[in-house]
Amino acid sequence: MENVKRKIWILSFSLGLVVIVTGDQKTCNQKLRCNECITAHPDCAWCNTEDFTGSRCSTVDDLNNKGCGDMSHPSNQVEFLQDDSLRNGSTSHDSLQLAPQHIRLKMKPGEKYHLHMKYLVAANIPIDMYFIMDFTTTMDRRIQQLADLTQELIDGLKQTFTTNIQIGFGSFLDKVVQPFTLTTAKRLENPCGYPPCGSPYAFIHRWKLTDDVDGFISMIRNSNTSANWDPMEGGLDAVLQASVCPEVIGWRNQSRRVLIHISDGGFHFAGDGKLGGIDRPSDGQCHLEPLNDNSGQYSYTQASNQDYPSFGHIKHVLKENGINAFFLSVSSNIKIYKGLTDFIGSQADTAEMDNTGAYKLIRSISEFYTALSSKLNIAAVDIPEDVSVIAETNCSTSRVESTFDLKKKPIECKGLQIGTLVHINVTFLVNECPVNKDEKKILKILPSGLQESLTVEIEYICDCDCPTSEALDEQCSYGNGTYECGVCRCHEGRSGELCQCNFGDESDVTVNEQKCKMDEKSSTLCENRGTCNCGQCFCHKNYDGKYCECDSSKCVYPGTSQKCTRIFQPFTCRVQKYNYWIMAYVIY
Structure with missing residues (x-):
């Protein structure tokens, strides 16, 4: 059968x-x-x-x-350009969680192609954990407590997940522009009064991602807090710069990237910059430049020229760079952070800091990473309009198989354990040929918050590979058409099965009218849905077929x-x- x-x-x-x-x-x-x-x-x-x-x-x-x-x-053809085996991470190689990694599909409209994709919840995935910390004076106690407990945090992650951990951080205040910051000479030198503090700034990258935990702790302890004027902060500027400057920050290619934003204040977002006369939108580019003190630290240079980023912009850069974001704040501001992370989606979350110290903060970070490891979210980007991509999986944890239209909804699995292998059946279907049939389309299927993806190149099968011969063209009324695949394709102005008629010549219109009738008894030409010319039906709009019967x-x-x-x-x-x-x- x-x-x-x-x-x-x-x-x-x-x-x-x-x-x-x-x-x-x-x-x-x-x-x-x-x-x-x-x-x-x-x-x-x-x-x-x-x-x-x-x-x-x-x-x-x-x-x-x-x-x-x-x-x-x-028929459809597939070429596996990269299909490396799945594996856990180790000291000698990175983990590999998604297979295959790169395929090329040649597809005919209406014919489905079924791909078996696999995802492994791998062990020993490298962790890159970058802290973006509010360094206003109200955060001073929490900053010192975080330094005290950093080693405990790292030890806990190493014991549970992997020993391959790198850690780094940067600090932020706000744009040094009124009304966000007082800009008199005295306030710029010392915005805190007594006791004095450091000069204000927007964002400074202070410690590149490294496994030197002692150096990280020392840098936190030795970095001065400062102050701005209004209660909101410029944390989203810092998030964007940390996301789009991978070489400066030190993000690795195969790590699970985690960005942790800690602040007891709210945040400014797109449009607020106009209060300070800044109407130029954020361009989403890296603008971190080295400080002049040879410290290895970098400063955000366009804070006074570009507006704060929007929610959509933050979501885009996090997704584009495979970064998971975790926002920690106090109860009075938790709603605005929750609104942001709900908008971003599965690769972001919010938790509340309490006033008892940093222990809950450390526990929240550990719980966030544990949740990241136990869930899978696979989305598709750049799917062409004429292509549908449907995925089916039971997440290897359920008897029920769920279906996901990847144009509308990502694959979601929860409750996964390290070592779980998830099987996913992906069906590709080209619905119709594009206007440019020779154009190659590329889409990607990628797990959220990971530096892995499946790249799918799609080429369209929309034309026949007909052998050509100038000698055979003579059959088309001595060169009035091109002989292709057994029939004549007439040149402009010619018609008929052998291109024997001049299109529009009244003497040729009625030639072979019987060929325009569906049967011998029919009295209608082209089913009254087209014009008969030289024994061929030229159909009106919305009609097709030899006799325009469709x-x-x-x-x-x-x-x-x-x-x-x-x-x-x-x-x-x-x-x-x-x-x-x-x-x-x-x-x-």
Whole structure:
């Protein structure tokens, strides 16, 4: 039994006549060109044999039965460009969690391709943990407590997840522009009064990601706090710069990237910059420049020239750079942070800091990372409009298989354990040929917050690879057309099966009118849906087929995307009542 569903329509008339026609064959027979034929339905094939009689476009079985020796019937092709085996991480190599990594698909409209994709919840994934810390004076106690407990945090992560951990941090205040910061000379030198503090700034990257935990702690202890004027802070400027400056920050290619934002204040976002006369939007580029003290620290240089980023901008840069973001704040500001992380989605979260010290803060960070490791979120980006991508999986933890349309919703799995292997069946379908048939499209399927992806190159099978011969062109009225795949493609201004007529010449219009009739008894040309010229029907808009018998604006064959009406109305149409009895069956 073939996997392809075959549709057989049985029409029984009261006159005793029984006609058996396959729905696929009927769909194919209406196509007059090879490229139209092979893209009409997955079962349609085109006969290239020169002396073949009958409809050249039909099913493979029908063409074989009629003696066609040379036919075009291309099918989907796949090439695995990279399909490395999944593995846990170790000291000698990085983990690999998604397979395959790169494929090339050549696809024909209407024909599905099924890909088996695998995801491994790997052990020993490298962790890059970058802290963005509010260094206003109200945070001084929490900053020192975090320094005291940093080693405990790292030890806990090493014991549970991996020994391959790097840690770094930067500090932020706000834009040094009124009304966000007082800019008198005295306030710029010492915005805190007594006891004095350091000069204000927007964002300074202080410690590049490294496994030197002692150096990280020392840098925190030795960095001075400062102050700005209003209660909101410039933390989103810091988040954006830390995301788009990978070389400065030190993000590694195969690590799980975690950005931790800690502040007891709220944050400014896009539009607030206008209060300080800044109307230029953030350009999303890296603007970290080295300080002049040879300390290895970097400062954000465009804070006074560019507005704060928007929620959408933050979501984009986090996703684009595979960064998971965790925001910690006090209860009075938790709602605005929750609004931000809910908007960002699965790779971001918010937790509340209490006033008892940094122990809850450390516990919250550990819990956030544990949650990251136990869930899977796989999205697709850059899916072409004419392509659908459907994924099915039971997440290897359930008996129920869920279906995800990756244009609308990412794959979501929860409750995963290290070592779990998730099997995902992905179905690709090209719905129609694009305007530019030769254009190659590239889409990506990628797990949220990881530096891995599946790259899918899609090429379209929309044309026939017909052998060409100038000698055969002579058959088309001595060069008035091009002989392609057994038929003539007429040059502009010519018509007819052999391009023997001048299009528009009144003396040629009525030539071979009988060929424009569906049968000998018919009195209508081209079913009154087109113009007969030189024995060929040129159909009006929304009509197709040799005799313009196909109304492409109405009915749809069951199980296909092919639109047509002819002898019968398919089930998706309203059936008209005739004087004779019609009974239709569909057999799969």
